[in-house]
Amino acid sequence: MASNHLTGIGSESKQLATWYFTFAAILFGAQLLFGLVAAIQYVMPGFLFEILDFSVARMIHINALVVWMVFAMFGAVYWLLPDETGIETIGIKVGKLLYWVFVAAIVVVVLVYIFVQVGPADETSIWFIHEGREYIEAPRWADFGIVVVALGFVANLFMTGMKGKRSGIVTVLMADMIAFAGLYLTGMFFTDNITVDQYWWWWVIHLWVEATWEVYVGALAAYGLITMIGAHRKVVEMWLWIEVAMLFGSGILGMGHHYFWIGTPEYWWEIGALFSALEPLPLVAMFIHVLYDWGKTQGAQDATGQKLSVINNKPAFTWFVLNAFGNFLGAGIWGFFHTLPQVNLYTHGTQFTSAHGHLAFFGAYATILIGMMYIAVQGVNGIKVMKSTRSSVWATWMIAGGVMGMTVALTIAGYVQVLVSRAQMGATWAGYFDGQSGLWFAQAMDWRLIMGVVTFTGFLFLAKDLLSIGKSPIHER
Amino acid sequence: MANKVSVWTDNRFWQRSAAWVTGFAAVLLIWLTFDTSAQISMGTDADLQNGVTKRVPGPTVINYKITYEMSAKRGHEVPIIGGNDGSGMSLFQEKEKFFGRDDYSEEEAGALLHLGKLGSQTKNCMNCHTLLGNGAYYAPDLTKSWLDPAWQDGGTMQAMTGKSTKEEAMAEFLQHPSTYPTHARMMPDLGITAEEAKGLVAFLKHMSSIDTNGFPRNFGKIQGAVNGK
Amino acid sequence: MIGEVVMRQDIAVNDFLTIFVSSALVLVFGGFYVGIYTAVKVNLLKKWAMPIAYLFWMLTAYCLYLMGSLMHVGEFTAKALVVAAIGLLLLPHAVYFMQHQVHEENEH
Known part of the structure; x- marks a missing residue:
């Protein structure tokens, strides 16, 4: 049916996508490996004690997780952009350069995590070793690097989306990725007040994984349904908009469930309870949507009398x-x-x-x-x-x-x-x-x-x- | 039916709905952020002197005795600073010596807290412990660790370090954690200096004074109570 | 109202298992409800299965009630849970209604 994804050869954007996927897969392996180290330490506490402590293993475990996913997410966008917009990604040369900057930065950060591990209690350690804040431990210099790379990526996406055909999927991605990149800025400052610290820390973590990343997944699933089973674009894109409404509608204020105990006022109990109770609904909806579209397309195929998988x-x-x-x-x-x-x-x-x-x-x-x-x-x-x-x-x-x-x-x-x-x-x-x-x-x-x-x-x-x-x-x- | 386009199947309708819903939720979150920010800003020494209860008290809270007691009005435990007035509110009177002093100025206490907060990040506390319940689950929660019975007079941890006050015991432990094994799972030596340890203990004492809406629940219940009975 | 006596009661130690199991079952049964409903609508299951779908929704609602009462939720949270239950009841109807309309418009 749909075969517009068969243009893998000759597209620079798709080539860059495969680079991103390759490094993502390597980091995925690293994530699992350091996860194993941490898991062994729960069973045998003496394992690598004072050589590669739990804190270090776990930091790499969760950082590799976040970074491989970001790499694969960037890669997936570079992959689908030519299909969706009908043109080659604009500024792909800069995109490729930024890829190498990103990879080099990640390698340096990980080497410092492994070989330096901790520093004295001063700003220099925060700038050059790590920030010691779960999930976003990357040192401050790398924060700025990440912002530059993310802006480059968003620029690629925006320029291509504006010039080419702007499908619903691309529109959602454009809005979502700018929020995704912008939110990172809320996790880039130091404060003595740990309540304020964690308040904004959740802006990055929660609004990534329970809002912008979920919407991103909705867009990716839409693309996948169109390319893999030839689902009807209008149906899929309508669904995507509904999912965006449901995910952001419940997810943004679902933030409340992280504000129960960190020193924030008690009204967050009610807000968190209400929106958390609603948060599973879009996930149920996404689930039915995939099954429904699959059943519908396969049903249409079966109706033609041929036993053929869509x-x-x-x-x-x-x-x-x-x-x-x-x-x-x-x-x-x-x-x-x-x-x-x-x-x-x-x-x-x-x-x-x-x-x-x-x-x-x-x-x-x-x-x-x-x-x-x-x-x-x-x-x-x-x-x-x-x-x-x-x-x-x-x-x-x-x-x-x-x-x-x-x-x-x-x-x-x-x-x-x-x-x-x-x-x-x-x-x-x-x-x-x-x-x-x-x-x-x-x-x-x-x-x-x-x-x-x-x-x-x-x-x-x-x-x-x-x-x-x-x-x-x-x-x- | 086929000719008439229903609003429910109009992509533009859903696109607009998504934008409105998102915008509304975002505006509400921002508005709540302003309200919350005002409530969680750090208090000052003047607040403590004047008996103003803040969710996050100023750094000079280290000059006071801190306890964690049930508030009948709020239905959960709250930090009590400088004595309880009998109705679950702080009196801000009873002092407590911290490394031999209870007269830290705002600057001195602020500097200690600053050093401690930096230390808590650079030493990567959060990737073994939880702070305010967030972090890793390989080591105990530090939210109210200042009030932990193990560190009080007669507590096992204080006895093990051979010190006579809890702040000295905690600082000693932080500097040489692996020489005081408390469990098969030990804290590694993180190169914490004496000054950094003092800052970290100040940070922990300050954190125990933050109003966390009753988290953790029933803290220290097994030993009778944390509030020195 | 806000901030008053929401947390007064401790959860009984013996109630935790029931709470966790029932709150997991909320979505399991909810998933069955939605799944069976969808399956009937796309003709994977016969019409008679529909009452079973609604039976699962009732189980969902019961689990929510059980979980909420053992947790001693306040009035507000109880209302939020009722809203969520009704939302779940309506969700597949809305989905089917809209899917059906789009397919009608695009395929006929």
């Missing part, structure tokens, strides 16, 4: 469906059950948050970005209908199963923490360690490590598959 890229479509499902499960279910202030009082800052974080980041973002990588492989190799190889299937099941397993293990650990450390012992030092030494907690951490290894093995299959699937003879060319 999906022209099996592995990518699998990841897109996993995205719809994972978003609902990770962000929806795992988010909802600890979001109301009455129960969050006990779950805030326990492994529950960690369980939610693992499943939501994976379900909502990792899945769809991996799907985009498969779309790029298809395009680059000029494949008409791409099928799954054995490695694609192993990769999918091991990664999805591994992350799900880690999530369940962390949920059990969180439950122990809530009961022992929080409800009964009131969150003191002794209460904390009593919770940590419980048998259930310890076993949950063992299982988390095992499932982490499964996930990492799945990643190896994925890497192998992305590198080799394009040459496989099983596809229709």
Whole structure:
């Protein structure tokens, strides 16, 4: 059906996209590797003690996560821009230059994280080592670098969107990406007041992952549905606008659920409770939308009498469906059950948050970005209908199963923490360690490590598959 | 039906709706941010002297005794500074020595807090501990750690360091964490100097005075109470 | 109203499991409701399955009620939960209504 994505060869924008995807995949591997180090430290606390401590391993684990996703997100935009606008991306040369600046900066930052680790308590450490603020630890110099690169990317997107055909998807992306880049600025200052610090810190973290990134995913899913199953553009784009309304409508003020306990006024309880309760609704809507469109297009195909799948890229479509499902499960279910202030009082800052974080980041973002990588492989190799190889299937099941397993293990650990450390012992030092030494907690951490290894093995299959699937003879060319 | 375009299926209608909804939510958030910012700005020494309760008190709060007590009116625990007036409000009277002094000026206390906040970031506290409940879950929450029974007189942590006050015990521990193993999972040596340790303890004491709407709940309940009984 | 006695009661230790399970089931049942409704509408399931969809919505509403009462939510939060439940009830109807109209306009 739709074959406008088969223009992978000869487009500089698409070439840049593959660069972005490649580095994203490398960072994804690094994320899993340092996650394993941290997981081992829960089980064997002496592992790499005072060599590569938990704080360092975890910092790289979550930073690599954020950065690989940003890389893959930029890459996906460079990939779809020529398809959507009908022209080559404007200023692509600058885009390519900025890519190398970005990569070089990331490498330097990571090397400093690993080899310098901590500095004295002064501004110099904040500028050149790290800022010590979860998720956005990047040192101040790198903050400015990131802003420059992000502005370059947004400029590419805007100039191309203005000159070429501006589809609904491109319009949403333009609005969304400017907010995405702009929000980073709210996390770039130092203050002695930790309440003010965390207030603005959440502007970056929450408004990224629960608002602008979700909208981005909506736009990407729309593009995927059009290219992979030939869904009707008008239907898909109408849905995209509705999703934007629902996601921003609930997500922006859903911020309230981070303002329950950081020193902010009590009215955030009510705001947070109301909008958090609404936040799963758009995720349910996105889920039905994907299934509905798939059913409708396949139904139309079946009606012609031919038994033919409408999906022209099996592995990518699998990841897109996993995205719809994972978003609902990770962000929806795992988010909802600890979001109301009455129960969050006990779950805030326990492994529950960690369980939610693992499943939501994976379900909502990792899945769809991996799907985009498969779309790029298809395009680059000029494949008409791409099928799954054995490695694609192993990769999918091991990664999805591994992350799900880690999530369940962390949920059990969180439950122990809530009961022992929080409800009964009131969150003191002794209460904390009593919770940590419980048998259930310890076993949950063992299982988390095992499932982490499964996930990492799945990643190896994925890497192998992305590198080799394009040459496989099983596809229709 | 096929000829008449319904408003519900008009992309422009949904595009406008999305813009309006987003704009409305954003404006509301910004408005709330102004209100909240005013309420969470840091207080001053004058506020403490005049008995003005701030959600985030000024740095000179380190001159006062801080406790965490149930407020009948608010239905949860609140930080009490310098004694309880009996109805769950702070009296701002009872002082408490911090490294032997209870007369830090606004500048001195501010400098200590500044050093401590910088230290909390450069030493990467947040990637093992939680602060105000946010961070990593590898080590205990630090929100009210200043009030933790383990650090009080007779508490296990204070006894282990051999110091006679909690601020000295905490500072000693921060400088040589791996020589005071409290659990198989230990805090690594982060090269914290004596001055930085003092700043960090001031930062922790200040953080315990922030009104966190009753988080964490029932803090220190198992030891009877934190408020020195 | 705001800030008064929202947190007065502790959650009983034995209630936590029920709270977590019921709040997870809220969306599981909600998902079944939406899924079955959609499946019936696109003819993947027969018409008789529709009452089952509504049954799942009722289970969702019950789980919300159970969760809310064990958590001792205040009046405001209770209202927010009712709004969310009604929103979920209407959601697939609205989706189907609009999808149907767009398809009608574009394919006939």
